[in-house]
Amino acid sequence: MLVGLYIFIDDDFDDPVFADPSADELEEDLWEFLCERTNDAVEGEGDAQGFAPYGDRMIVGWRHLVKLGVSFVCVVKNEVKGSKVNSYLRSLAREYLDEVDDVRRPDRTGIQDVLVDVIPPWEEEED
16 A cells, blocks of 8 residues: 655655655656655645645645754555544654664665554554
8 A cells, every 4th residue: 555655854755765666666746746745844834743635546645854954655456544644654764763773864775674663553453
């Protein structure tokens, strides 16, 4: 159900700290949509955290840590409840802050190892 996961520093959408899949592998309109929602949060023009439907197929969720300038963004299939998206992003942010030494300049090769420990709440329900 997870379609994509991204971590950005400030509004650097050209060079995300983490991107799975890469921007090139997503629909161009979906990439623009998630960047717009994130940019609104970064600029203070939108909520620092939230989710929004993308068409009738997907949901884009974001969580921007204002004081640190770090944003966590995920794209999920629309079967996932918004509360689960928020919970997942909260857990990702907590794990990232706990495990990464320099949150604005992390060792990018180790980010996947940090994120793999966070199990999406919708997968926990399936067990």
